Amino acid sequence: MILNNIEVMFGGQAGDGSLTTGDMIAGVFKRMGLEVYTYKDFPSRIRGGHTNYVIRAGTTPNYGMADFVDCLVAFDLEAVQLHIDEMRSGGFIIFDNTDEKIPAELRRDDLNWYEIPIGKIAKEDLGLELVRNTVSLGVIAELIGMDPQILRRDVTNIYKRKGEKVVDINIRAIEAGEQYIRDHFASTPSGYTLTASADGDRLIMMGNDAIAYGSLVGGCRFMAGYPITPATDVLEWMAKHLPQHGGAVVQAEDELAAVNMIIGAAFTGVRSMTATSGPGLSLMTEGIGLASSLEIPIVIVECARAGPSTGLPTKTEQSNLQHIIFGGHGEFPKIVLAPGTVEESFYLAIDAQNLAEKYQMPVFILSEQALCQSKATLPRLSFEGVEVDRGKLITEPVVFGEYRRFAFTEDHVSPRVIPGTEGGMHLAPGSEHNDGGVITENADNRKRMMEKRMGKMETARPDLPKANLFVSPGARVGIIGYGSNRGPIAEAQDRLNQMGEPVNFLQLKTLWPFPDDDVKAFIEANDHVYVVENTYTGQLARLIRHVVGPIEKLHDVRKYNGRPFRPIEIIDAVRTGSAVSLAGV
Amino acid sequence: MALVMSPKDFATATPSWWCPGCGDFGVLASLKSACAELALNPRDVAFVSGIGCSGKISGYLHSYAFHGVHGRALPVATAVKVANNGLTVIAAGGDGDGFAIGAGHFLHAVRRNPNITYIVMDNQTYGLTKGQSSPTSDLGYVTGTSPSGNPDAPLNGMAVALAAGGTFIARGFSAQPKKLIELIKAAIEHPGFSVVEVMSPCVTFNKHNTFAWFKENVFDVTQIEGYDHTNKQHAFEALTADGKIPLGIIYQSQRAAFDDLVLGDTPPLTTADVYDTGRFRDIQDSYR
Numbered sequence: 001m002i003l004n005n006i007e008v009m010f011g012g013q014a015g016d017g018s019l020t021t022g023d024m025i026a027g028v029f030k031r032m033g034l035e036v037y038t039y040k041d042f043p044s045r046i047r048g049g050h051t052n053y054v055i056r057a058g059t060t061p062n063y064g065m066a067d068f069v070d071c072l073v074a075f076d077l078e079a080v081q082l083h084i085d086e087m088r089s090g091g092f093i094i095f096d097n098t099d100e101k102i103p104a105e106l107r108r109d110d111l112n113w114y115e116i117p118i119g120k121i122a123k124e125d126l127g128l129e130l131v132r133n134t135v136s137l138g139v140i141a142e143l144i145g146m147d148p149q150i151l152r153r154d155v156t157n158i159y160k161r162k163g164e165k166v167v168d169i170n171i172r173a174i175e176a177g178e179q180y181i182r183d184h185f186a187s188t189p190s191g192y193t194l195t196a197s198a199d200g201d202r203l204i205m206m207g208n209d210a211i212a213y214g215s216l217v218g219g220c221r222f223m224a225g226y227p228i229t230p231a232t233d234v235l236e237w238m239a240k241h242l243p244q245h246g247g248a249v250v251q252a253e254d255e256l257a258a259v260n261m262i263i264g265a266a267f268t269g270v271r272s273m274t275a276t277s278g279p280g281l282s283l284m285t286e287g288i289g290l291a292s293s294l295e296i297p298i299v300i301v302e303c304a305r306a307g308p309s310t311g312l313p314t315k316t317e318q319s320n321l322q323h324i325i326f327g328g329h330g331e332f333p334k335i336v337l338a339p340g341t342v343e344e345s346f347y348l349a350i351d352a353q354n355l356a357e358k359y360q361m362p363v364f365i366l367s368e369q370a371l372c373q374s375k376a377t378l379p380r381l382s383f384e385g386v387e388v389d390r391g392k393l394i395t396e397p398v399v400f401g402e403y404r405r406f407a408f409t410e411d412h413v414s415p416r417v418i419p420g421t422e423g424g425m426h427l428a429p430g431s432e433h434n435d436g437g438v439i440t441e442n443a444d445n446r447k448r449m450m451e452k453r454m455g456k457m458e459t460a461r462p463d464l465p466k467a468n469l470f471v472s473p474g475a476r477v478g479i480i481g482y483g484s485n486r487g488p489i490a491e492a493q494d495r496l497n498q499m500g501e502p503v504n505f506l507q508l509k510t511l512w513p514f515p516d517d518d519v520k521a522f523i524e525a526n527d528h529v530y531v532v533e534n535t536y537t538g539q540l541a542r543l544i545r546h547v548v549g550p551i552e553k554l555h556d557v558r559k560y561n562g563r564p565f566r567p568i569e570i571i572d573a574v575r576t577g578s579a580v581s582l583a584g585v
Numbered sequence: 586m587a588l589v590m591s592p593k594d595f596a597t598a599t600p601s602w603w604c605p606g607c608g609d610f611g612v613l614a615s616l617k618s619a620c621a622e623l624a625l626n627p628r629d630v631a632f633v634s635g636i637g638c639s640g641k642i643s644g645y646l647h648s649y650a651f652h653g654v655h656g657r658a659l660p661v662a663t664a665v666k667v668a669n670n671g672l673t674v675i676a677a678g679g680d681g682d683g684f685a686i687g688a689g690h691f692l693h694a695v696r697r698n699p700n701i702t703y704i705v706m707d708n709q710t711y712g713l714t715k716g717q718s719s720p721t722s723d724l725g726y727v728t729g730t731s732p733s734g735n736p737d738a739p740l741n742g743m744a745v746a747l748a749a750g751g752t753f754i755a756r757g758f759s760a761q762p763k764k765l766i767e768l769i770k771a772a773i774e775h776p777g778f779s780v781v782e783v784m785s786p787c788v789t790f791n792k793h794n795t796f797a798w799f800k801e802n803v804f805d806v807t808q809i810e811g812y813d814h815t816n817k818q819h820a821f822e823a824l825t826a827d828g829k830i831p832l833g834i835i836y837q838s839q840r841a842a843f844d845d846l847v848l849g850d851t852p853p854l855t856t857a858d859v860y861d862t863g864r865f866r867d868i869q870d871s872y873r
Contacts, residue, residue, distance in 0.1 A: 203872040213868060219859035222668055224660075241868070246857030248667050248847050253693040257660035260653065264664030267651055268631070268672070270854045272664075290654050381869050386862045418855065419631045419649035419665070419672055427597075427644045429652035438599055439644060439652075 004034075005058035006144060007066040009086075010136075011079025015047040018075065021133040022053035023375075024154060025140065029057035030204045030377050031150045037062040037487065038375040039564065044229065044313040050078055063341050063376060064487025067568035071144065073136050075118075080106060087111055094118075094139055096132065114139065114185065121176050131173040138177020148178070201380050207372040208233035208275075210342045211301055211365055212241070213381075214349025215273055219357075219388040220299065221247035222272040224261035226254055226280060229313050230369045231303035234275035255280035259287030259300070266296045267428065269393070269418030271353050275301035278320050279310065285327045288362050290430045292332035295406065295414065295453065297356035299349075301365045303372040306562045315562030316370035318483060318534040322542075324364050325512045331450070333457045336364040336512035337465060340486030342376040348509065350386055351465055358391035359460045360413060361453075366511065368534070370564040371484035397422035404435040408448060412455035457513045467518045468507040475502035477574060478526035480519065480544065482508040484564055485532050492570035503574060508540075516547045528553050530574055530581075536560045538580075552579075559583040588624045592617035595627060595647045602641050608785030608796070609638060611759030612706050613645055616675075618762070619769035620646075631674045633662040635687060638713045638787070639679035639706040656687025659694040662701050666844045669853045673773060674701040681711055684720040684742050691742070695749040697843035698777045704769070705742065705780065706759075708787035709794045716790030723793065744824040746780055747817065747836055753779035754820065754836040758803050759786070760796055764832070771834060777842045784830065799830075806831040 008025060010018035022038065029036045034057040043049030054069070056062050068088035074080045077100040080093060084106060087093065092112035095102060098119035107113070116139060122132035134155065141151050152171060159166045205213075212234045215223075223242060225235040239249040247270075252258035255276055262272035276284060281302055291298045304320045306312035324336055335355050339345040349365060356363040392415045400423040407414040414435075417424030426437040432449060434440050468486075470493060481489045486507050493505045506522045508515060523529050523544075531541040531554065538556045545554065557573040559565055561584045573581035595617040603609050620630065627647045634643035636655035643650040649672075653661050662676035683691050683705045694703065710728070711717040717728045718735040721742070725734035743754050753775040757765040765783065772779035784803065786796050806812055806823055809831070813819050820836035848854075 201873075203869055205869075205872045209872070213865075216868075217862050217865045219862075221854045221857045221859065222664065224664065243849075243851065245865075246851055246854060248851065248854060250664065250667065250847065252660065253689055256657060257690055257693070260657040260660035261664035263653070264633070264651070264661035265668040265854070267649075267661070268665045268668035268855060270668040270857075271859065272668075286654055287657065294651075381866075383863050383866050388859045388862060390859075420629055420669060420855070422628050425627050425647055425649055427599075427650040427652060429644065430654055431652065 005066070006070045007054060007056045007068070008071045008073065008140065009052050009054045009069045009083060010073045011050065011052040011083055012075030014043050014045060014049045014051040016075060017130070017133040018051060018053050021137060022055055024158060025137060026055045026204065026375060028146055028151050028154050029055065030202065031154065031199050032147050033199050034058060035061040036204060036375065036377045037064060039065055039370060040373050041563070042314050050082060052079065052083065061377070062487060062491070064370070064484065064491065065564060065566050067566050071140065073140065075132070076100060077102070084108060092143065094136060094143070096136075114143070114181070116180055121180065122173065125176055126169060126173055128169055131169055134170045134173035135177040138174035139181055141174065142178040142181040202377050203380060204375055204377050205342050206233065206375045207342050207345045207367055208303065209237055210345035211275070211349045211367065211372070212237035214346040215299065215353060216241055216245060217383070217386060218350035218353030219271045220273050220353055221245070222262065222265035222270045223274060224250040224252045224258040224265075224272075225274045225276065226252050226258050228277045228280050230305055230373045231275040231277050231280070231301060233373070234301055234303070255283035256287065259284040262298050263287060263291050263294070263296055266291070266298050267294070267418070271297070271357065273299040273301060275303065277303050277305050278307045281320060281323060281327070288334070289328040289330060289332055291362050292334060292453070293430050294428045295360035295416070297360050299352045299356050299363050299365065301367065304366065304368045312562040314369065316368045316484065316534060316564050317560065317562060318368055319536070319539065319560070321366070321511065321535070321539045324366060331454065333454055334362045334364065334512060335359070335457070335460060335464065336366055336510070338366040338482045338509060338511050339371070340468070340483055340507050340509070341378070342371070342374070343378045343381070344509065345371070346381055348465060354389045355460065355463065357393065358389055358413070358463070359456050360391070360416060361456060366483065368484045392416055393418070394421065394424070398424050400425065405437050406433060406435045406449070406452070408435055408452055411459045412452045413459060461513055464510040464513070467509055467515055469522070470505040470507070472497050472502035472504055475504045476527040477501070478504040478506060478522055478529040479532055479570070479574070480506045480508065480522065480529060480540070481532040482511060482540065485534070488565040488567045488570055489532055491567040492574070495567065496571060496574060501575065514543055514547065519544055519547055523548050523551070523554070526553075528555060528577065530555045530557050532557045532565065532570055534559050534564070556580045557583065588626055590621040590624050592621045595620050597645055597647050599644045601645060603638060604789045606788040607638070608708060608759040608787070609642060609706055611762055611765070612704065612783050612785055613642055615759075615762050615765040615769055616646060616704070618766045619773065622766065623770055623773060625673055629672055631662070631665045631672045633658045633665065633674070633676045635678040635682035637679040637682055637711070638708070639677060639682060642677050642706070656682050656685070657690065658682065659687065659690040659703065663694060663697065663699045663843065666699050666701050667847055667854070669855045670700070670844050670848060671853050675704065675773065676701060677704040677706065680705060680707045680709060680719045680721040680742070684740050688720070692745070692749050694778055695746045695751045695780070698750070698752055698840060699843040700776055700845070701778060702769070702772045703778065703780045705782045706785040707782050708785050708791060710787050710791040712787045712790055726793065741824060743780070743782055743835060744821065747820055747824060751780060751836065752777040752838050752840060753834070755779070755781045755834045756830070756832050757781060757783045758799055758832055759783055760799065761832070768834065775837065777839065803830045803832050806833040806835055
């Protein structure tokens with residue numbers, strides 16, 4: 001059993017407050033000085049339906065879930081039924097037995113059972129059923145030794161807006177939970193000694209907030225979007241902050257409008273972005289081709305969820321990768337960046353704004369539900385070296401007739417004017433055009449224009465975020481992955497290293513233009529390479545095979561049940577050594 | 586000092602792709618004259634068009650012109666205005682662009698009421714794909730895609746605009762340039778979303794709704810006795826009555842423009858300081 005590393009899961013019905021309680025416990029862990037990662041697994045509805053919220057805390061950073069759940073707080077029997085197989089042997093289940101009992105066939109003897117009438121305590125002893133979540137907090141706090149002072153301070157801070165009475169009853173609810181354990185159970189489960197260092201100057205932030213924050217810092221001043229899970233947080237964050245900083249946000253009538261709006265604002269000279277998920281991306285695909293053809297800088301945040309069609313709207317998947325890279329009619333340049341942590345989400349969002357304007361093309365930030373809606377602790381964000389680089393934007397008057405908006409240049413990037421600039425009047429047409437913007441079907445011009453636009457990707461290449469290479473001494477086995485899989489892969493790597501079976505890890509941060517050289521070098525340096533991804537068809541593996549050919553030392557590790565990898569699934573795949581390993585199925 | 590402009594100042598060197606005699610020439614000429622008479626500066630005019638014969642018009646107006654994808658001129662134009670409300674923003678498209686593939690955006694532009702002008706060049710057919718039926722084609726119109734006659738009733742775009750909360754609804758005829766210039770000028774000066782539907786005959790494919798047919802079938806809305814273009818009831822009756830097609834300013838009212846509501850006192854977004862990145866350092870304090 002791992003000391004000082006615990007995974008707590010709250011399970012119950014959507015709308016019963018387990019998300020709020022989960023957030024609260026995450027905050028307490030963070031202020032106790034622990035590193036925290038949270039994962040929301042909720043249904044696509046507001047009330048009812050099983051929901052669970054996982055909070056992982058430990059003394060070292062975690063960017064993903066553990067192998068097993070240590071502590072399940074089950075507000076109903078369904079939560080136990082659904083998750084008992086995910087429990088670590090020796091873990092414990094806190095079950096609200098007010099209305100339901102645990103059937104004998106469900107019991108596992110290797111677990112510690114705490115069957116407590118949490119709902120009854122809330123309703124009868126405290127007179128308010130609503131506070132049963134807070135009672136459960138007191139129960140957990142007593143069982144795992146959470147800092148009682150921090151817990152009380154956090155609860156006070158969260159409820160003080162609602163008045164003294166609300167604070168008071170929630171404090172009493174914590175005490176009732178703690179007291180029940182002291183009165184009814186002899187000892188606390190062994191192994192969890194959650195004493196950690198001081199909190200320090202650290203943050204706890206959701207991936208989507210980090211993307212939005214980075215975009216603001218990176219100079220974005222216009223956002224248009226259409227609400228869609230799991231991307232809506234970005235639109236809401238920007239709606240709150242952009243107007244305070246000389247920007248504006250528009251909620252569009254659909255994603256077709258949203259992408260055309262950001263194209264319009266970017267054409268006018270304002271750094272612009274949208275955020276969407278798979279279904280919205282399908283609608284935006286037409287506009288993204290237009291932006292690329294017109295060499296207009298836009299940033300598209302894609303918070304991937306499981307497709308196709310509506311798919312699993314609130315679950316994670318990496319299956320939009322090839323749509324992002326190859327989607328759209330015709331051939332056009334784009335850049336695709338993929339952060340692997342909340343911290344990287346912030347910095348890559350800044351990079352995305354600069355890259356879009358420097359190379360005058362669409363830039364994607366690809367995140368996934370397991371990263372964008374997860375919270376994690378991180379060090380204070382650094383503003384050292386953060387700069388806005390507007391590339392070849394011209395703000396001075398130009399000479400009409402001499403100025404060519406789509407001029408052929410050595411680096412393929414043309415000086416760009418915006419409306420209002422004297423002398424720069426031109427047509428920007430989605431139809432093929434000459435260097436001055438006049439529509440033409442001339443064959444030579446077409447060839448040159450294709451080479452100019454596509455050539456910008458090669459110009460941009462040296463400027464693109466480098467992959468993270470985590471090398472282990474003596475390792476001849478490698479793992480390649482990106483996005484939310486950074487967490488489980490890194491953890492699997494640590495543990496394989498400790499087992500004496502060391503592995504290397506290449507985390508890709510730029511996915512397009514594809515980092516051919518980095519991938520080739522990594523594969524050459526390893527005898528076996530495992531490609532870990534949340535797809536059925538192995539989309540990343542296919543991109544890799546396109547570069548290195550159909551080699552036998554490449555293995556696929558795939559999971560496509562809508563849930564993120566747990567480290568043990570990757571460890572098992574590497575140790576088995578089979579050509580294709582399917583996890584979670 | 587006010588500029589003195591002539592229609593020629595809004596001409597481009599690009600030769601037209603339109604068929605000889607196309608109604609769209611009349612729309613373009615009137616638009617250039619209206620811009621000149623309003624003494625607009627081409628550098629401060631953003632002109633957005635969609636796809637189709639009508640969409641070609643953005644290539645022929647000296648301005649910051651944008652020729653986007655089919656049906657999406659209005660979202661682009663709305664955002665251009667929000668991004669820089671110092672610009673005069675005009676969008677143009679055809680009946681297919683505005684009332685078929687872009688019908689959703691049309692409704693929402695009317696509802697939002699951004700301070701932009703939308704010119705719908707209505708020829709009641711799909712010209713660039715060689716004469717299929719459009720959302721404004723007559724019932725029974727025989728085309729390659731409707732060999733037994735168009736089974737769809739025509740859409741009354743201006744009545745829809747009125748119902749959706751339109752604040753400036755006008756209709757012109759491309760063969761009446763003097764009146765059309767005045768309509769376009771009034772539309773550009775209207776503080777909100779102004780839509781001008783211009784009956785612009787297709788001389789190649791629409792053999793029914795011809796210049797001659799329109800001359801017989803249009804009338805000036807002011808000829809209706811006691812007509813008040815600020816009266817919604819009058820406007821609705823005029824737009825939905827059977828018989829001849831009313832021209833002129835059909836309806837005008839005022840309410841807050843979208844860009845004003847979104848921006849408030851914010852100066853043009855193009856002037857926002859993006860370089861001082863360090864001032865955002867403290868936002869992270871709320872995540873401690």
